[in-house]
Amino acid sequence: MGIRGLMSFVEDHSNEFFTDLKLRDTKIVIDGYALFHRLSFNSNLELRYGGDYDSFADVVQNFFESLFACNICPYVVLDGGCDISDKKLTTLKDRAREKIQMAHSLSVGGSGYVCPLLIREVFIQVLIKLQVCFVQCFSEADRDIMTLANHWNCPVLSSDSDFCIFDLKTGFCPLNSFQWRNINTIKGTQNYIPAKCFSLDAFCHHFSNMNKALLPLFAVLCGNDHINLPIMETFLSKARLPLGATSSKGRRHHRILGLLNWLSHFTNPTEALDNVLKYLPKKDRENVKELLCCSMEEYQQSRVKLQDFFQCGTYACPDALNLGLPEWVLVALAKGQLSPFISDALVLRRTILHTQVENMQQPNAHRISQPIRQIIYGLLLNASPHLDKTPRNALPPQPLAFSEMERINKNIKTSIIDAVELAKDHSDLSKLTELSLRRRQMLLLETLKVKQTILEPIPASLKLPVAVSCYWLQHTETKTKLHHLQSLLLAMLVGPLTAIINSPGKEELQEDGAKMLYAEFQRVKVQTRLGTRLDLDTAHIFCQWQSCLQMGMYLNQLLSTPLPEPDLTRPSAFNTLNEDIWRHTKYGGTLYISRLYSGSLVHGLCQQLLASTSVESLLSMCPEAKQLYEHLFNATRSYAPIEIFLPKGKSNSKKKRQKKQNTSCSKNRGRTTAHTKCWYKGNNRFGLLMVENLEEHSEASDLE
Numbered sequence: 232m233g234i235r236g237l238m239s240f241v242e243d244h245s246n247e248f249f250t251d252l253k254l255r256d257t258k259i260v261i262d263g264y265a266l267f268h269r270l271s272f273n274s275n276l277e278l279r280y281g282g283d284y285d286s287f288a289d290v291v292q293n294f295f296e297s298l299f300a301c302n303i304c305p306y307v308v309l310d311g312g313c314d315i316s317d318k319k320l321t322t323l324k325d326r327a328r329e330k331i332q333m334a335h336s337l338s339v340g341g342s343g344y345v346c347p348l349l350i351r352e353v354f355i356q357v358l359i360k361l362q363v364c365f366v367q368c369f370s371e372a373d374r375d376i377m378t379l380a381n382h383w384n385c386p387v388l389s390s391d392s393d394f395c396i397f398d399l400k401t402g403f404c405p406l407n408s409f410q411w412r413n414i415n416t417i418k419g420t421q422n423y424i425p426a427k428c429f430s431l432d433a434f435c436h437h438f439s440n441m442n443k444a445l446l447p448l449f450a451v452l453c454g455n456d457h458i459n460l461p462i463m464e465t466f467l468s469k470a471r472l473p474l475g476a477t478s479s480k481g482r483r484h485h486r487i488l489g490l491l492n493w494l495s496h497f498t499n500p501t502e503a504l505d506n507v508l509k510y511l512p513k514k515d516r517e518n519v520k521e522l523l524c525c526s527m528e529e530y531q532q533s534r535v536k537l538q539d540f541f542q543c544g545t546y547a548c549p550d551a552l553n554l555g556l557p558e559w560v561l562v563a564l565a566k567g568q569l570s571p572f573i574s575d576a577l578v579l580r581r582t583i584l585h586t587q588v589e590n591m592q593q594p595n596a597h598r599i600s601q602p603i604r605q606i607i608y609g610l611l612l613n614a615s616p617h618l619d620k621t622p623r624n625a626l627p628p629q630p631l632a633f634s635e636m637e638r639i640n641k642n643i644k645t646s647i648i649d650a651v652e653l654a655k656d657h658s659d660l661s662k663l664t665e666l667s668l669r670r671r672q673m674l675l676l677e678t679l680k681v682k683q684t685i686l687e688p689i690p691a692s693l694k695l696p697v698a699v700s701c702y703w704l705q706h707t708e709t710k711t712k713l714h715h716l717q718s719l720l721l722a723m724l725v726g727p728l729t730a731i732i733n734s735p736g737k738e739e740l741q742e743d744g745a746k747m748l749y750a751e752f753q754r755v756k757v758q759t760r761l762g763t764r765l766d767l768d769t770a771h772i773f774c775q776w777q778s779c780l781q782m783g784m785y786l787n788q789l790l791s792t793p794l795p796e797p798d799l800t801r802p803s804a805f806n807t808l809n810e811d812i813w814r815h816t817k818y819g820g821t822l823y824i825s826r827l828y829s830g831s832l833v834h835g836l837c838q839q840l841l842a843s844t845s846v847e848s849l850l851s852m853c854p855e856a857k858q859l860y861e862h863l864f865n866a867t868r869s870y871a872p873i874e875i876f877l878p879k880g881k882s883n884s885k886k887k888r889q890k891k892q893n894t895s896c897s898k899n900r901g902r903t904t905a906h907t908k909c910w911y912k913g914n915n916r917f918g919l920l921m922v923e924n925l926e927e928h929s930e931a932s933d934l935e
Contacts, residue, residue, distance in 0.1 A: 233392035234455045236483030238405070241395055241429065243484070248434050252386075252404065253415070253423040255301040259404075260380040262372065262389035263309035263365065267354040269390055269406045270294060272344045279337050279588055279765050280830025281773050282347025283756075284799055285725075291357045297411040301422040306541060307358060307365035308379065309351075311564060312574030313581075314370045315550055323583065327636060327643045330586050335641060337588045338767060347830070348587055348777045352784065353799045355567045366540050367567040369551040369574065373397075374533035382538050386428060393455065395429055396446045396530050402428040439495040447530035448500050449490055451523050452507065463519075466510040500527070540565060554578065556614060557661040563788075570785055576611050581634045581645075589774040590767040595638040596774035599706050601648065603782040606678045608633045608650035610789055614660040664791050672793035675786060680705055681870070688862045693723060695794045696827060697863060699783040701870040703776050713875045715772050717846050718836035720863045722829055724856045725752055731855060744853035751849065752832055759835030769837055777828065799827050 241248045274290045277283050298305050313319060333343030358365045368375050377397040380387045386401045387394055394403040408427040416422055435441040452463060467486065470493060497503035504523065508516045540546045546565035556577065563569040575582050582604070584597040612631065631650045636643055652658075656666065657674065676683055679702040686694045700719065704711060731745035780797070787794055840846070850857040868876075 233394075234396070234450050234453050234487075235392075236487055237392040237395055237453070238390070240484050240487050241392075241434070242405070242407075244437070245427065247437055248429060249408075249427040250402075250430055250433075252426040252428045253417070254303060254386075254404070254409075254426045255421060255423040256303070258304045258306060258383050258385040259298070260376050260383070260385060260387050261305050261307045262376055262387065262391060262394075263307040263354070264372070265390040265406060266294075266307070266388070267291070267350060268346060271346050271350055273407075277760050277831050278343070278345060278347070279770075280759070280834045281587060281770065281777055281828070282349060283829050283831050284347065284349065284353045284827070285829050287347075287350065288353055288357050288799070291354060292361060294411055295357075295361050295363055297414055297424060300414060301424050303424070305363055306379070306537075307363055308372045308376045308537065309355075309365060309367045309567065310372045310571065311368045311370050312571040312577075313579060315554075315578055317579060319371075324636070324643060327583065327586070327638075331591075331638055331641055331643065334586045334588050335591050338591065338765060338770065340765070345586070345588055348585060348774075348781055349799065349828070351570075352781075356799050364541050365567065366537055366546065366565055367571070368535070369548040369561075369564060374529065374531070375535045375537050378533040378535070379537040381532075382536075393450070393530075395431070395434070396450045398431060398443055402430060404428050438491045441491070441495040442497075442499060444500050445494045445497065445503055447527040448503055448507075448523070449494055450530065451526040452490055453487060455526070465512075466507055469510040559664050560614070560660065569788055572785055573607070573611070573789060576608060576633060577614050580632070581636065584635055584637045584778075586638045587774040587777065588765075588770060590771040591638075591641050593771055594708075596771060597635075597637060597778045599703065599709060599775045600778045600782040603678055603702075603779070603786055604633075604635075605648060605651045606653070606674070607782070607786050607789060608648065609653045610657060610663065611660060612650055612652075613658050663789070666790075668793055671790040675783075675790055675793050678786060679783060685866050685869070689866055690727075690859075691795045692798050693827075693863070695783060695787055696723065696780060696797045697866050698794065699779045700776070700867050702783070703779045704867060704871040706775075707872055709772055709775050710768065711772055711871070711875060714837050714840040715769065716867060716871065716875065717840055717864075718833045719773075719776065719828075720860055720867070721752075721836050721846065721849065722833045723827060723863060724859060725749065725829070725832070726827065727859060728752075728853070728856060731853075745856065748849070748853040748856055752836075755835035755839060756829060756832040759831040759838070763835065763838065766834070766837070769834060773828075773830070773833060780828075797827055 270290050271278075271287060274287075276286050276290070295305060313323070330345055334345045336343040337345060355365070373391065373393050376387055376389070377394070377399060381398075381400050384401050387397075387399055387403045388406060388409060389403065390406040397403070404426045410425040414422050414424060431443060431446075435443055435446075452466070454463070467490075470489075494503055497506065504520065507523075508520060511519055535546075535548050537546075546561065548561075551561055551564075554577075560569065560573075560577070564571075564574055572582055584595065587596055589596045608631075631652065632647050633650060634645050635648055636645050638644075653674075656670075657663070663671075672683070676698065679698045681698045681701045685701065686698060689697050700716070703709060704716065728745045728749045732749060784797065787796065846860070850860055
């Protein structure tokens with residue numbers, strides 16, 4: 232983020248540029264993007280298995296509880312979609328390539344930092360649960376953060392070096408020196424968090440009392456996320472700045488030091504810029520001047536007044552308003568009810584599909600969810616006439632086309648995807664919320680290819696994940712096996728187990744069974760983290776499931792949640808036979824975390840089920856968990872390919888038999904069904920649920 236090398240440079244001069252703070256009794260404006268990355272990467276969380284979202288949610292909650300304990304009132308500001316000018320496209324592509332390399336490193340047992348796919352959604356849900364004020368900006372948030380902090384005279388918390396350039400009245404606290412895990416006390420009563428605050432005055436004083444107004448020019452000459460002109464190397468070489476270090480970090484630091492010393496000789500940006508241009512060919516000067524001046528504007532006050540949103544609930548962004556987007560869309564984006572993925576698709580007709588820790592030899596995991604995205608694009612086609620006049624670098628000429636930046640092997644590629652043309656009453660985005668709940672739900676379930684009746688016995692908060700799982704199972708390219716499905720469904724039980732354990736009035740026997748099963752799941756999770764080798768094929772299959780869940784959630788949000796939003800941060804409510812047995816509970820003020828998907832647990836359960844453990848033996852200790860599992864399994868089984876229910880080795884032989892004559896084939900199918908029935912009885916009681924389905928399949932095949 233920001234100016235590469237600047238943060239480590241100022242930290243190397245910590246005693247000169249930073250002051251110690253005892254932070255308490257104050258507002259603080261938090262860079263949400265920087266925070267959830269910091270908490271994800273610096274909390275000893277497992278990153279190989281697609282996200283231990285329960286553990287991450289615990290860390291986020293602990294962070295904000297530390298702030299509350301010190302009477303610090305946080306206001307979280309999140310980045311939105313890409314800027315309408317698309318000026319960061321080159322930077323985005325570079326970061327996407329870096330992320331692919333890190334994901335590959337993690338997949339083969341190396342190191343790397345890749346945020347799990349749904350980390351942003353989990354972060355927002357925790358903010359909502361804890362009633363932390365937050366806003367999602369229409370595009371990049373840095374200027375809005377600076378403007379809000381100056382309005383309230385409070386510090387900014389971030390890890391973005393751009394905040395060393397902004398003229399902040401109360402300063403900038405870097406996340407890596409913000410000791411929220413180490414609360415101290417003054418006189419035994421007043422809690423505070425030890426922190427360091429960057430002093431712009433001290434920074435400029437160090438460089439001959441440099442004019443602060445020169446720093447935006449320094450940032451763009453050094454190269455930031457918005458500008459990185461190759462021609463500036465001409466200036467840097469001719470100006471004879473000290474660049475002669477061998478290491479990458481050393482070279483950057485020498486460049487930073489040289490630029491700051493050089494700029495300190497000028498009284499204002501105009502004088503300095505004129506001197507920069509003297510080193511460039513005359514034919515390039517005007518264009519370069521225009522680009523540099525435009526980039527320097529990024530460090531000026533924003534016209535967006537976020538205080539109005541936090542105080543009155545109104546968000547007015549001139550760039551967004553000029554596009555003529557429907558009011559409900561702008562409100563939903565500001566409240567985080569729609570993802571930046573939606574605004575990118577709306578404004579640029581280009582989206583970014585983030586790489587996961589997956590099998591790089593296979594097509595990227597997002598391919599499976601492409602049909603869902605095509606419906607999303609279809610809903611966004613006719614959002615506003617103003618968008619047709621907006622220049623888009625990535626927009627193809629076809630009227631129905633959207634572009635997707637995706638992984639191909641270990642590189643990135645932009646693919647052109649056609650939107651699905653929808654019925655007339657679905658084609659006007661401004662009136663989408665006026666459709667009846669039934670119509671919106673029908674469109675969602677038709678996209679996922681799931682019948683509504685299948686979901687009737689399912690708890691409300693699990694309806695969308697189960698529907699998404701049915702969609703995922705129908706795609707044979709996922710190569711899903713029975714133990715993959717079983718592991719996912721078992722992991723969905725952990726939240727309800729927590730509810731049983733902490734629900735008042737439960738019989739001791741029920742509570743003990745839930746505790747035993749919960750403890751077993753935790754043991755599996757810990758054991759997986761202790762060095763289990765990543766199964767790449769299994770990882771890829773679960774990455775495909777997460778992609779389906781992500782896009783299913785985005786479509787559900789765009790349709791104003793015809794199905795309840797899957798709650799990634801608390802126990803699921805289970806309602807069966809009109810009895811609320813799975814109650815939402817809190818115990819001792821602690822927010823209990825739902826394990827809708829815990830990567831370490833799901834991968835560990837896969838290993839257990841492949842080895843010797845059966846679902847029946849796992850669930851025998853807790854009848855209520857078994858009952859919920861049966862509902863989940865019944866809902867998904869009819870959408871699964873028949874092969875996943877065959878015993879090991881039978882699937883391939885079945886395919887060979889299908890090449891024989893029809894009469895012989897019919898007999899063999901019947902024999903397969905009989906063998907399968909016996910295997911289910913000996914291995915897994917819940918497999919018996921599929922026997923009837925298998926027999927029906929055999930009979931249908933005989934009639935063909």
